[in-house]
Amino acid sequence: MDLNLDAPHSMGTTIIGVTYNGGVVLGADSRTSTGMYVANRASDKITQLTDNVYVCRSGSAADSQVVSDYVRYFLHQHTIQLGQPATVKVSANLIRMLAYNNKNMLQTGLIVGGWDKYEGGKIYGIPLGGTVVEQPFAIGGSGSSYLYGFFDQAWKEGMTKEEAEQLVVKAVSLAIARDGASGGVVRTVIINSEGVTRNFYPGDKLQLWHEELEPQNSLLDILNAGGPVPMAM
Amino acid sequence: MSQSSVDFPPKGGFSFDLCKRNDMLTQKGLKAPSFLKTGTTIVGLIFQDGVILGADTRATEGPIVADKNCEKIHYMAPNIYCCGAGTAADTEAVTDMVSSQLRLHRYQTGRDSRVITALTLLKKHLFSYQGHVSAALVLGGVDISGPHLHTIYPHGSTDTLPFATMGSGSLAAMSVFEAKYKEGLTRDEGIKLVAEAICSGIFNDLGSGSNVDICVITKGHKEYLRNYMEPNPRTYISSKGYTFTKKTEVLLTKITPLSERVKVVEVAGEAMEE
Numbered sequence: 001m002d003l004n005l006d007a008p009h010s011m012g013t014t015i016i017g018v019t020y021n022g023g024v025v026l027g028a029d030s031r032t033s034t035g036m037y038v039a040n041r042a043s044d045k046i047t048q049l050t051d052n053v054y055v056c057r058s059g060s061a062a063d064s065q066v067v068s069d070y071v072r073y074f075l076h077q078h079t080i081q082l083g084q085p086a087t088v089k090v091s092a093n094l095i096r097m098l099a100y101n102n103k104n105m106l107q108t109g110l111i112v113g114g115w116d117k118y119e120g121g122k123i124y125g126i127p128l129g130g131t132v133v134e135q136p137f138a139i140g141g142s143g144s145s146y147l148y149g150f151f152d153q154a155w156k157e158g159m160t161k162e163e164a165e166q167l168v169v170k171a172v173s174l175a176i177a178r179d180g181a182s183g184g185v186v187r188t189v190i191i192n193s194e195g196v197t198r199n200f201y202p203g204d205k206l207q208l209w210h211e212e213l214e215p216q217n218s219l220l221d222i223l224n225a226g227g228p229v230p231m232a233m
Numbered sequence: 234m235s236q237s238s239v240d241f242p243p244k245g246g247f248s249f250d251l252c253k254r255n256d257m258l259t260q261k262g263l264k265a266p267s268f269l270k271t272g273t274t275i276v277g278l279i280f281q282d283g284v285i286l287g288a289d290t291r292a293t294e295g296p297i298v299a300d301k302n303c304e305k306i307h308y309m310a311p312n313i314y315c316c317g318a319g320t321a322a323d324t325e326a327v328t329d330m331v332s333s334q335l336r337l338h339r340y341q342t343g344r345d346s347r348v349i350t351a352l353t354l355l356k357k358h359l360f361s362y363q364g365h366v367s368a369a370l371v372l373g374g375v376d377i378s379g380p381h382l383h384t385i386y387p388h389g390s391t392d393t394l395p396f397a398t399m400g401s402g403s404l405a406a407m408s409v410f411e412a413k414y415k416e417g418l419t420r421d422e423g424i425k426l427v428a429e430a431i432c433s434g435i436f437n438d439l440g441s442g443s444n445v446d447i448c449v450i451t452k453g454h455k456e457y458l459r460n461y462m463e464p465n466p467r468t469y470i471s472s473k474g475y476t477f478t479k480k481t482e483v484l485l486t487k488i489t490p491l492s493e494r495v496k497v498v499e500v501a502g503e504a505m506e507e
């Protein structure tokens with residue numbers, strides 16, 4: 001088994017951004033891998049850009065860190081010049097400018113989420129290539145492949161803050177169960193008019209899924225159980 | 234009478250004279266010499282009063298041990314040290330460069346350096362070289378905002394951790410840390426754990442070996458414990474000593490004092506004027 005410790009640091013990742021009635025909830029796993037080795041099992045992929053705008057990072061760790069550092073710097077200057085907090089749209093646009101103009105060199109997918117007084121809670125997805133798409137919810141990273149169907153079924157408009165956060169935590173934990181490049185803990189950030197709340201859900205406190213569950217019945221039941229009952233017409 | 238050509242001194246920059254010869258040799262089957270890499274186990278951890286860094290001391294050139302006792306814990310600032318893994322030249326050069334930049338910055342600001350300053354300078358440099366500067370670093374120090382420990386990867390990404398390991402022996406050392414690390418270690422517990430992690434790398438990884446170096450940094454004070462532990466002493470020493478059978482024969486000894494050949498003249502220079 002070749003671990004390849006010289007491989008670039010990448011965040012396999014599952015990242016999610018969801019709007020709710022009054023703000024946004026951002027969520028992410030915490031695994032950073034170098035080849036097949038987990039270099040950091042408790043990384044923080046949700047980074048602050050301004051007081052009211054955060055970004056979820058995925059893809060190359062170096063590229064996403066550098067892009068978010070630059071945009072934080074630009075937004076800081078912009079806030080001073082503007083005299084009021086920057087909007088989520090401006091933050092997303094700055095990220096997009098860097099991602100699009102350097103599309104050949106960068107390999108990072110980002111989800112920008114925040115709250116401002118003009119538009120309320122907003123989520124912008126910026127995948128590889130530098131498109132910017134405003135969405136009611138966005139998913140990204142290698143673990144997101146397993147969540148498209150889940151969100152089609154579970155997402156609804158006008159959720160409360162608690163419902164939205166529970167949805168995000170459930171989704172990230174489902175993706176962690178299926179994606180090898182996602183793991184560790186689930187971090188969430190809730191942004192609304194009142195401010196920012198950071199939450200942390202350790203891996204062993206997450207719900208177990210399907211094959212991870214203990215068999216509920218006695219051994220006898222399991223031995224006697226046949227296959228799934230065929231559907232009767 | 235032979236015409237001898239005048240040798241112009243090289244004007245600086247890379248000399249391409251030997252490139253054709255090297256190509257010809259590689260085509261004939263000669264392997265190019267490999268870079269001096271520090272196979273390495275380097276670690277860092279945060280304890281109750283500050284940061285402890287540790288490293289092994291083996292430098293390898295392919296399968297050969299080039300240096301049995303090299304120094305992998307580099308000075309960055311009086312309160313900041315950096316362990317380096319990867320290509321030895323790259324880690325030396327990049328840590329020296331950032332150390333000078335920090336010194337100039339200290340003169341300009343009049344304040345002690347902060348660990349995140351060193352972090353940003355290092356990550357900017359490494360990112361701009363897109364991973365070709367093969368330096369994987371563990372940066373630790375104590376500044377006005379407390380103790381800090383970071384890892385920096387060759388592509389320019391960084392992590393901030395309470396305990397970290399890098400290098401080929403990182404897996405062996407990380408297993409020790411994951412089993413035994415807890416918050417609020419005392420100085421002695423911390424040193425013991427770091428030494429144990431480095432020894433795990435030394436004995437289980439082929440790219441690491443020889444001795445254990447440790448550096449303890451606390452607020453306002455640092456201790457560089459070079460060769461803190463030497464678990465690989467040279468135990469067999471021949472009692473007969475080493476002699477060489479055939480010596481170099483001395484045919485002639487002639488001593489010429491230099492004053493006979495060269496006349497030293499003092500030039501009365503102009504005194505420096507204010």
